[in-house]
Amino acid sequence: MIRLTELPFDPGAELTRFCAGRTASGAIASFVGLARDAGGGATALELEAWPGFTEARIGAIAEAARVRFALHDLVIVHRTGAVAPGEAIVLVLTAAAHRREAFEACDHLMDYLKSRAPFWKKEHGPAGPRWVEPTARDLTDAARWD
Amino acid sequence: MIRLTELPFDPGAELTRFCAGRTASGAIASFVGLARDAGGGATALELEAWPGFTEARIGAIAEAARVRFALHDLVIVHRTGAVAPGEAIVLVLTAAAHRREAFEACDHLMDYLKSRAPFWKKEHGPAGPRWVEPTARDLTDAARWD
Amino acid sequence: MARVLLFGPLSDLAGWRERTFAPAPATLSQLKAMIARADRALGAAIDAPGVRAAVDRELVAGDIGLADGAEVAFLPPMSGG
C-alpha cells in the first residue's frame, strides 16, 4: 500500500493497523524519517512530488522489493508539501516470515526512496530554503542493492 | 528504556510515544516480533525470564549498542509468560541522526535478544510444547557483530 | 506543440512549472534547443548530469522522437525520505 499525504500522519497508528490480526508473519520492520529542526522556523522542509508518476514509480520499487525479499506485506506513507520539525516525512513497514528479510527490505526501500523516488526536497535552514540532492552516502547505500 | 511485561502491549502506541516531540533525530527504526500461529492452540509460546537478571543483561546489551551506534534513544519491550498467536513478543525502537545507524542498531539488538538475552522459549505446535534453542542462523547473525 | 513540466530546482530557476512550446518539436533534442533559446540558464540546467527526462510519463534515455502534444518532464536528482 503506497500513500502520499499532504497532512501529518501518525506512524504508530499505521504500525498498530499493520500488526493487527497478523498470525503468519513473525517479523515486522519499520522505518520512520522525522523532519529535524534545521533552524529554519515552522517549516523544516517542503516536498514536491509529481502526482500519479511518483506513486507509480514507488509502486514499481515496492513490487520489486516484495518479490526480492519474499514480503508478506508492506506499507509506504510519504509526506508532500510543507513538513514541520518533528513530523514524520516517511514511513516504511515490511512484514516477512523472518527478521532478516523484513529488515533488508525496509533498509532497501528507504535507500531507494532517498535517491530513486521522484521527490524533490527543499530544506529550510537558518540561511533560508535550499534544494537538497541525495548525498554521496545515499547514492552508495542505494547502489548496495544493484 | 527496557521493559518486560506479562501483558499484551501495542507496538504502535510505543512508536507514537517514541516519535513524539523528537526534532533532533532524523531516523527511527523499529522491529516487532509477532507470535506466529504454529497450530498449537490459544497459546503460541511461553517465555520464561529471570526477573532482575534478564533486565540487567538486556540493559548491558542496550548500553553497548547505544554507544556503538551513537543512538539518541532506544526502547526494548519484551513479553514474558504465555503469548497468543498474533501478539507482539518483542519490540525494539532506535533513534539516531541517520538511518544507517538506526537500522544497524535495531538489527544488532534483535540478533542479541534472539541468542544472548536470558529468555527461554517454549513453542506450542500441533505436537505439543517444545523448548526452542537459537537456530544456526540466529547464532551466525549474532556473530556478525562480534 | 509540446507540453513541458519542470520539477524541484528547475521550476524555481525558470519561474514556471508548466508551459507549452510550439511549433511541435520533432525530437527531445529539438525541444531542448527551443527551451535553451528561450532561457539559456534553463537550457543548461535541463542538460546537466543527473537530470532525467520523462516523455508521456515514461523515463527516457538519450534522444527520442516526440509526437505532437507530447508531455515532457525534466526531473532533477530525486531525493525523498
Add this chain to the structure above:
Amino acid sequence: MARVLLFGPLSDLAGWRERTFAPAPATLSQLKAMIARADRALGAAIDAPGVRAAVDRELVAGDIGLADGAEVAFLPPMSGG
C-alpha cells in the same frame, strides 16, 4: 548450603525450579557433582555444551569457589525475541 535455580528445559527435566543443596559445596564443580548424585540426567544436562552458570547473578566460566549460601543458576541456551 547452596541455592540452585534452574531455567527453561532444565527445570522441566528436574521437576523443580529452585532447591537448596547442603552441606555447602566449596566449588561449582562440587555442587555439580552433588546435583549429579541426586539426579543423574540433570547432572548431565547442566554439564551440556551451551549451558551457562551464574553465581550470585554473575555469569561464570569454568570452575569457581562458592561462598556458603551462594545462589547458583544454570542457564540453558538463551532464546528471546
